[in-house]
Amino acid sequence: MSAIPLTPQPGATAPPPAAAPGARAERGEARRARRWYTQPALMIGIGIMAVILAMIIAAPLITPYNPNAQNLNATLLGPSAHHLLGTDQLGRDTWTRLLYGTRLDLRIAFIAVLFPFTIGMILGSVAGYFGGWVDTVIMRVVDVVIAFPFYVLLIALVFVLGPGERSIYIAITLVGWVSYARIIRGEILVAKRQDYILAAQSGGLGSVRIMRRHLLPNVITQAIIYSMSDIVQDIVAIVTLGYFGLGVPPPTADLGSMINDGQNFLSTHWQLTTIPGLAVVLVGLGLSLIGDGLADLLRPGQA
Amino acid sequence: MGRMTFVFRRLLQLVPVAIGVTIICFFMIHLIPGDPARTILGIHATPRAVALLHEQWGLNRPLISQYWLFLDRLLHGNLGQSLYYGGSALSLIISHLPPTLWLITYSSVLAVLISVPLAMIAASRKDGARDHVVRAVPLLGLGMPQFWLAFLLIYAFAIKFHFFPVSGWGSGFFGHLRSMFLPSLTVALALAPVVIRSLRASMLNVLGAEFVTTARSKGVAGKRLFLRHVLRNAVIPAVTVLGINIGFLIGGTVIIENVFAIPGLGQLLINSIFQRDFTVVQGLALVFAIMVILLNLAADVAYASLDPRVRFSR
Numbered sequence: 230m231s232a233i234p235l236t237p238q239p240g241a242t243a244p245p246p247a248a249a250p251g252a253r254a255e256r257g258e259a260r261r262a263r264r265w266y267t268q269p270a271l272m273i274g275i276g277i278m279a280v281i282l283a284m285i286i287a288a289p290l291i292t293p294y295n296p297n298a299q300n301l302n303a304t305l306l307g308p309s310a311h312h313l314l315g316t317d318q319l320g321r322d323t324w325t326r327l328l329y330g331t332r333l334d335l336r337i338a339f340i341a342v343l344f345p346f347t348i349g350m351i352l353g354s355v356a357g358y359f360g361g362w363v364d365t366v367i368m369r370v371v372d373v374v375i376a377f378p379f380y381v382l383l384i385a386l387v388f389v390l391g392p393g394e395r396s397i398y399i400a401i402t403l404v405g406w407v408s409y410a411r412i413i414r415g416e417i418l419v420a421k422r423q424d425y426i427l428a429a430q431s432g433g434l435g436s437v438r439i440m441r442r443h444l445l446p447n448v449i450t451q452a453i454i455y456s457m458s459d460i461v462q463d464i465v466a467i468v469t470l471g472y473f474g475l476g477v478p479p480p481t482a483d484l485g486s487m488i489n490d491g492q493n494f495l496s497t498h499w500q501l502t503t504i505p506g507l508a509v510v511l512v513g514l515g516l517s518l519i520g521d522g523l524a525d526l527l528r529p530g531q532a
Numbered sequence: 533m534g535r536m537t538f539v540f541r542r543l544l545q546l547v548p549v550a551i552g553v554t555i556i557c558f559f560m561i562h563l564i565p566g567d568p569a570r571t572i573l574g575i576h577a578t579p580r581a582v583a584l585l586h587e588q589w590g591l592n593r594p595l596i597s598q599y600w601l602f603l604d605r606l607l608h609g610n611l612g613q614s615l616y617y618g619g620s621a622l623s624l625i626i627s628h629l630p631p632t633l634w635l636i637t638y639s640s641v642l643a644v645l646i647s648v649p650l651a652m653i654a655a656s657r658k659d660g661a662r663d664h665v666v667r668a669v670p671l672l673g674l675g676m677p678q679f680w681l682a683f684l685l686i687y688a689f690a691i692k693f694h695f696f697p698v699s700g701w702g703s704g705f706f707g708h709l710r711s712m713f714l715p716s717l718t719v720a721l722a723l724a725p726v727v728i729r730s731l732r733a734s735m736l737n738v739l740g741a742e743f744v745t746t747a748r749s750k751g752v753a754g755k756r757l758f759l760r761h762v763l764r765n766a767v768i769p770a771v772t773v774l775g776i777n778i779g780f781l782i783g784g785t786v787i788i789e790n791v792f793a794i795p796g797l798g799q800l801l802i803n804s805i806f807q808r809d810f811t812v813v814q815g816l817a818l819v820f821a822i823m824v825i826l827l828n829l830a831a832d833v834a835y836a837s838l839d840p841r842v843r844f845s846r
Contacts, residue, residue, distance in 0.1 A: 252829070328556075378786065378821075380786050381820045386560075403632070468680075496687075502680070503683070513674055514675060517670070521671070
């Protein structure tokens with residue numbers, strides 16, 4: 230989805246052994262176009278995320294307030310020099326809570342995405358590489374998980390596990406691994422018919438080694454690109470759980486519970502509801518741009 | 533292969549999925565930390581109530597026989613007794629079904645009405661300015677929490693301008709149509725980015741097809757080309773895209789029903805969670821999964837019926 234469509238250069242990905250003299254210049258040009266800093270989407274995305282990450286990491290330096298410190302003498306204030314975005318119904322500084330809330334939700338989302346990524350990758354590789362009944366069993370399980378609406382299964386799982394950070398990790402893992410398994414399996418099905426895999430197999434290498442050293446580096450790209458939009462989905466899910474009171478328990482600042490607190494004051498103090506949501510949208514935009522930029526960078530011509 | 537054989541085959545494929553769904557719903561009890569009956573009923577529960585629940589779920593028996601008990605009850609249309617509301621969980625769920633079905637239908641229609649024109653605009657001039665604008669929509673849309681979007685719409689159209697009610701689902705057909713507009717619009721807007729993306733791609737495909745070139749060479753152009761030749765062939769994929777994303781759409785209705793206080797399955801789900809009514813949560817998970825499976829099947833059959841090129845061969 231880059232603004233600059235990349236035309237695939239035939240020689241760029243698989244250079245022929247004896248290249249014509251003109252091909253070298255062409256290849257060099259293709260490589261230049263594929264340098265990461267020439268991708269506008271990627272650059273803007275990285276820029277947005279760098280600013281956000283810097284701000285949430287430096288949160289204690291940026292804001293003098295404690296995110297949970299109440300001040301009942303200064304409730305529901307408008308924006309001012311003391312309180313950049315005003316205060317909420319308990320007199321807590323909205324800007325401070327926004328920083329700490331984003332920090333918490335981003336941290337949970339980035340950790341949460343690792344488990345489904347790993348599990349989905351392993352199961353997807355096994356299913357795709359071995360095929361047969363292993364493939365059938367794993368893909369049937371995938372079908373079953375996909376039959377549940379994402380939010381229904383997520384909410385039900387967090388409910389039975391009890392609210393809290395640990396439950397969010399478990400629920401997102403149980404629901405999220407299927408997408409990675411599907412993507413990796415599809416990629417492996419194509420890659421395993423390539424000559425270099427046949428060569429590795431006839432060379433007597435073990436299945437685990439072939440999958441880990443030869444297949445994985447070639448198929449992991451798609452999963453990484455998908456993981457960007459998956460993190461966005463996870464952040465939205467965490468915020469949604471927080472909104473329903475199923476996330477991290479109060480008074481810890483979380484964007485979802487901030488929106489929930491603010492909804493009672495929607496007609497008088499709309500900023501309490503809108504600003505935490507804007508933070509989510511901004512993070513989503515940054516990560517989506519990175520995902521799209523990576524897609525253009527790593528698989529030119531298919532965007 | 534005839535249409536009936538196709539439908540029958542698809543139904544047969546659903547059997548393992550349906551069994552898997554019941555297994556997941558069954559195992560939810562065992563994900564509850566500690567003694568499920570005691571955890572669900574809380575610390576003030578009488579030993580008698582706990583024992584009763586043990587009996588009802590067969591918690592003292594081996595796992596296999598517990599599952600068999602669960603399946604046996606399911607086949608008799610029994611989802612168990614609601615722990616909070618009392619009475620049968622199934623009839624409770626059925627009584628909350630109509631608003632959710634309304635919301636699903638209404639938002640699907642709105643999603644198509646929003647996505648098709650936008651995808652057409654984007655596809656009509658590939659890589660033009662309008663194309664880039666339409667393609668930027670998903671970037672913003674993907675990271676937008678649906679309930680937050682709902683608040684923006686409520687603030688704009690219900691609080692600032694009193695075009696639509698803030699909550700509820702109205703009464704009578706036109707009452708529903710008016711009250712459910714904002715909720716359905718929210719769900720549709722959340723779904724639109726995904727649909728636009730796929731539709732744009734499929735329209736570009738159709739535009740490159742030979743019959744479009746033929747039509748162009750005969751002098752058909754502009755609106756007529758789009759409406760008569762491209763749209764017809766591109767709407768079929770829209771049905772499939774909606775079918776694939778039906779789980780996402782239904783998940784959206786769960787959230788939106790709670791924002792707009794619509795008495796459907798989603799509100800029942802969240803209420804049951806707050807009342808710790810495990811039986812109803814379990815039953816709802818099952819019903820939602822069945823809905824997704826059936827609507828997927830319907831989309832498949834519709835796709836196969838709409839497109840004469842599909843030979844029911846899958």
